[in-house]
Structures are given as C-alpha cells and as structure tokens.
Amino acid sequence: MTAKKRILLIDDDQDFLFATKLILEKGGYEVFLAENGKAGVEMWKSVAPDLAIIDMMMETWGEGFSVLSKIRATDTGKDTPLFMLSAVDLQGPYQSFEPPPEFPKVNAVLQKPVKAEMLLGYIARELGQKAP
Amino acid sequence: MNPQGPAVLIIDDEASIRDGCRQALEKSGYTVLEAADGAEGIRMARLSPPDVALIDLKMPGMSGMEIIEILARDLPDTVLIMITGYATIVSAVEAIQKGTYDYLPKPFSPDQLRAVTRRAFEHRSLKIEARRLRAEKERMEKSFITFVSHEMRSPLVVIRQYIEALKSMAGERLDQEMAGIVERCSSRIQGLETMIEHWLDISRIGEGTFVWKKESLDLVQIIRRSAEEMAPICGRQGIRLETELPEHLPEILADRESLLRVFANLIGNAVKYTPEQGKITLKAESDAYYVTARVCDTGAGIPPDKLPFIFEPFYRARGKQERQPGSGLGLTFCKRIMELHGGEIGVASKEAEGSAFFLKFIIQTRTASGPAAPFRPL
Numbered sequence: 001m002t003a004k005k006r007i008l009l010i011d012d013d014q015d016f017l018f019a020t021k022l023i024l025e026k027g028g029y030e031v032f033l034a035e036n037g038k039a040g041v042e043m044w045k046s047v048a049p050d051l052a053i054i055d056m057m058m059e060t061w062g063e064g065f066s067v068l069s070k071i072r073a074t075d076t077g078k079d080t081p082l083f084m085l086s087a088v089d090l091q092g093p094y095q096s097f098e099p100p101p102e103f104p105k106v107n108a109v110l111q112k113p114v115k116a117e118m119l120l121g122y123i124a125r126e127l128g129q130k131a132p
Numbered sequence: 133m134n135p136q137g138p139a140v141l142i143i144d145d146e147a148s149i150r151d152g153c154r155q156a157l158e159k160s161g162y163t164v165l166e167a168a169d170g171a172e173g174i175r176m177a178r179l180s181p182p183d184v185a186l187i188d189l190k191m192p193g194m195s196g197m198e199i200i201e202i203l204a205r206d207l208p209d210t211v212l213i214m215i216t217g218y219a220t221i222v223s224a225v226e227a228i229q230k231g232t233y234d235y236l237p238k239p240f241s242p243d244q245l246r247a248v249t250r251r252a253f254e255h256r257s258l259k260i261e262a263r264r265l266r267a268e269k270e271r272m273e274k275s276f277i278t279f280v281s282h283e284m285r286s287p288l289v290v291i292r293q294y295i296e297a298l299k300s301m302a303g304e305r306l307d308q309e310m311a312g313i314v315e316r317c318s319s320r321i322q323g324l325e326t327m328i329e330h331w332l333d334i335s336r337i338g339e340g341t342f343v344w345k346k347e348s349l350d351l352v353q354i355i356r357r358s359a360e361e362m363a364p365i366c367g368r369q370g371i372r373l374e375t376e377l378p379e380h381l382p383e384i385l386a387d388r389e390s391l392l393r394v395f396a397n398l399i400g401n402a403v404k405y406t407p408e409q410g411k412i413t414l415k416a417e418s419d420a421y422y423v424t425a426r427v428c429d430t431g432a433g434i435p436p437d438k439l440p441f442i443f444e445p446f447y448r449a450r451g452k453q454e455r456q457p458g459s460g461l462g463l464t465f466c467k468r469i470m471e472l473h474g475g476e477i478g479v480a481s482k483e484a485e486g487s488a489f490f491l492k493f494i495i496q497t498r499t500a501s502g503p504a505a506p507f508r509p510l
Contacts, residue, residue, distance in 0.1 A: 015290040022297035057282075113292035116300035 004030040005127055008047060010040035010067060011055040011085065016112070020053070020119070027120040037067040048076050050127060053083040053110075065103070072104035081107040081126035085114070138253060139163045141182035143173030143199060144215060145191045149238075153186060156242035157249060170194030174202055181207045184252045186236070189216040189223060197227065204231025209260065211252040215240075270339070277335055280328065288325050292318060323459060330461035334445075337468045344387035344472065348496060351381050351423050354388065355414050358395035365400070370408035373399070376415045381423050384493040390469045397462040398427040398489050404458065405487070406431035418495065425491045433483040442479065443467045 034040035056064035167173035189196035336342035481487035
C-alpha cells in the first residue's frame with residue numbers, strides 16, 4: 001500500500017473547498033485546503049503536494065494566475081500538475097482575459113461545478129494512476 | 133463651465149452689435165469673446181469651447197447657418213443662439229433643426245439678450261446633468277450585471293458541488309428513490325443557473341454589451357454540430373433526431389456560439405413537448421436572399437391562442453405537459469439573438485401534430501472586390 005497522494009486545493013469559498021475535499025477524499029487522496037492565494041503558496045511550500053487545484057477568480061481577478069506563477073517558480077512546482085478552476089461564464093466581463101503567451105503551463109482548466117468522476121478522472125490521468 | 137467663468141462667444145460682423153452684447157453680458161458677469169466672421173469664430177470656439185455662442189445669421193463669407201452646423205456637430209456642449217435681423221419662421225425652424233437652442237431677433241434690448249443667455253446656460257446645465265445621470269445609470273446597470281453574474285451564480289455552483297460530493301460519498305447506499313430526489317435537486321438548480329445565464333445574455337443584448345464574433349459561416353455545419361450534441365438527449369427520451377440538409381448553404385454572417393445555443397434551445401424545447409417514439413427533424417434551405425432553418429417536431433403543438441406569446445419572457449404555453457420546467461427565457465433568448473443577427477424567428481404549429489420553428493437569416497452579400505459587405509444588425 002503506497003502512501004496517499006496529496007492534493008492542495010486553493011479557493012476562497014469555504015463551501016466549495018469542503019465539497020470538493022469530500023470528493024477528493026472519497027477518491028482516496030489526502031487533501032490540503034487554502035482559503036486564499038497567499039496561504040496557498042505557503043502551503044504549497046510546506047506540504048509539497050503531488051497536484052494543486054487553483055481557483056482562477058479569488059479576491060481579485062487573476063489572483064489564481066498569480067498563485068499559479070508563484071507555484072511554478074518554486075523548485076517543486078516546475079513539473080507538478082496544476083489545475084485551474086473557473087466559474088466565469090463565457091459572456092462575463094473577463095471573457096477577453098487571456099494569459100500571456102509565455103504563461104506557465106496549466107495541465108487542465110475545469111469548469112465549476114466539476115463532476116466528481118470527471119475531476120477524479122483528470123487527476124488520475126495526471127498522476128499516472130488508474131481511475132478509481 | 134469655463135475656468136474663467138461662464139463664457140459667451142459672439143460671432144457677428146457688425147462691431148456695434150458685438151460691443152453692445154459685450155457690455156450687456158459683462159455686466160452680468162459673463163466672459164465675452166468676439167469674432168467678426170465665421171472662420172475666426174469657429175477657430176476660437178474649437179480652441180476654447182464657449183458655454184454659449186451667439187451667431188449672426190447673415191454675414192459675408194460663411195453664413196450663420198453653416199457655422200451652426202459645424203459648431204453643433206463639433207461642440208455638442210456649446211449652446212447655440214441665432215441672432216437674426218429678419219427673423220422668419222423658416223430660417224428659425226431650419227436653425228433649430230440644425231441644433232440651435234434659441235433665436236434672438238434684431239433689434240433686441242440688453243434685457244432680452246440677458247434673458248435668452250441665462251436660459252441658454254440653464255439649458256446647458258440640464259443637458260450636462262442629464263448626460264451625467266444617464267452615464268451613471270448605465271454604469272450601475274453594467275456593474276449590476278457583473279455582480280449578478282458572480283454573486284448569484286457562485287452559491288448555485290457550490291450547491292451543485294455539494295450534490296456531487298453527496299453522490300460520490302453515498303454511492304450505492306442511496307436507494308433509487310433517494311438518488312432520484314438528489315437528481316431532481318441537481319437538475320432544478322441547473323435550471324436556475326440556465327435562467328440566470330439567459331437573463332444575463334438578454335440584459336447584455338439589451339444594453340449592447342453582448343460579446344459576439346461575426347464570421348462567415350455555413351449554417352449546415354452549425355445544424356450538424358447541434359444535432360450531434362443533442363442526439364444523446366433525444367435518444368434518452370426515445371425520440372428520433374433526423375436531418376434533411378443540403379450539402380452546403382450560402383454563407384451568412386453570424387456568431388457560431390450563439391447559434392449553437394439557439395439550436396440547442398429549440399431542439400431541447402422540441403424534446404420536452406414530443407412524446408416517446410416521436411421525431412424531431414432539422415431542415416434547412418435557401419433562396420436568393422435568405423437561408424432558412426427549421427426545427428420540426430411531432431409533439432403536442434401549441435394552441436393558436438398562445439402562439440403570439442411564446443417568445444415573451446416566462447410565458448409557458450403548456451406548463452403542465454413539460455417534462456421538466458425550463459428557464460422560461462429560452463425562446464426570448466433565441467429571439468434576441470436572431471434580432472442581433474438581423475434575422476427572424478417564428479413558428480408554425482398545429483395541435484396534436486407538432487410545431488415547426490423557423491430561423492431566417494439574410495444571405496451575406498459580397499461586393500465585387502470580394503470582401504464581405506458591412507453587416508448591420510437591425
């Protein structure tokens with residue numbers, strides 16, 4: 001029995017964190033939660049998870065992107081799979097926002113709410129496991 | 133208001149009139165500028181726009197009417213008053229049509245001049261105030277839409293996430309009845325999300341901030357893709373989805389994403405009202421001017437007395453026969469999108485036989501040199 005893979009979840013909505021944590025734990029992962037970008041980056045450094053899921057739109061628009069850049073800039077963050085979460089509707093005010101071309105790699109962008117099996121499927125694929 | 137105080141520009145070729153006006157107006161605290169002809173007056177006005185301009189109608193060189201035309205176009209905040217020695221109704225009407233606020237027949241007394249000028253200043257402040265309020269109202273409406281889009285949707289997103297969590301945790305432990313309840317909750321919440329989305333889109337279309345990308349496209353491709361996307365839903369309800377399409381259609385200028393949503397709406401509606409074993413057919417054809425698509429079903433049809441209202445928000449022609457209530461805004465959304473495209477939406481229906489919704493688009497005309505003619509939605 002190998003140790004559980006660790007997932008860091010960064011989102012400013014406590015309920016979203018809790019609901020998603022339940023899904024991830026059901027999927028057999030150890031889950032760490034951060035309620036804002038700053039706490040997320042710190043936790044990234046202390047926990048060194050196998051994967052992180054970051055909400056795109058926290059206190060300010062683009063907060064998620066800045067968190068992503070900071071994580072990618074760390075030693076452990078270079079190759080770790082990172083997912084972005086987005087609840088921005090297609091016609092929203094941020095529709096035209098596009099990350100610059102040299103932007104750090106995002107392994108997947110998931111639309112909120114995210115289906116349990118879909119979320120677990122994406123994670124399993126990135127971590128090279130069989131889907132639960 | 134000008135920094136030097138309220139400024140009046142007098143454009144008149146007669147020095148005595150300019151002097152008289154200056155004296156009368158300076159006494160009342162106005163800053164007075166003078167120009168002896170139209171060219172100079174326009175130059176001065178452009179350099180430092182006055183609050184009010186008095187313009188003589190009859191001058192050598194550029195006429196007062198020409199000056200009025202130019203100033204009304206270039207300086208919308210400057211209130212124009214025409215001075216005329218031979219006031220006729222015709223010239224007064226023409227000047228007012230061109231953007232003059234008032235006119236002053238010669239000869240006039242200093243008191244008359246001051247009264248007309250004062251009224252012009254009042255008019256100017258009201259105009260500016262009205263514009264400020266309008267801008268404020270628009271700004272509030274826009275930020276409200278932004279607010280709704282985030283604040284109203286995020287609780288729904290969270291609820292659906294909880295339902296996902298509940299399903300994955302309970303798994304097999306939920307019996308069929310409980311699982312059904314969870315499923316119904318989920319679908320009603322999704323319906324509410326769709327309603328908000330439609331409402332937002334309709335609001336954005338209304339205020340002109342709906343983002344859409346016009347491109348030349350073949351409607352056949354859109355219909356085929358819609359059919360692929362909607363086939364599973366039809367299949368689940370035991371309804372056949374067929375297409376009767378030509379190989380190609382003349383190109384139209386349209387927004388791909390919105391049209392896919394329009395078809396998804398119409399097909400989704402047809403599914404709701406069509407019984408099992410029924411059939412939905414997607415058709416398209418063109419003539420010299422129009423491309424017309426049709427979504428036909430073999431469903432319940434719409435009673436004739438209800439037909440005129442089905443594109444109205446929240447109008448339900450057959451509330452009780454719906455398998456599952458929709459957003460109430462789907463057809464309104466489709467209608468707005470078609471209006472945005474300068475097209476038309478309509479329906480033919482017969483009770484117990486079915487309905488056929490049509491979408492009519494103007495064929496994109498090309499100029500001789502090749503590029504598409506500019507497209508103006510109605």
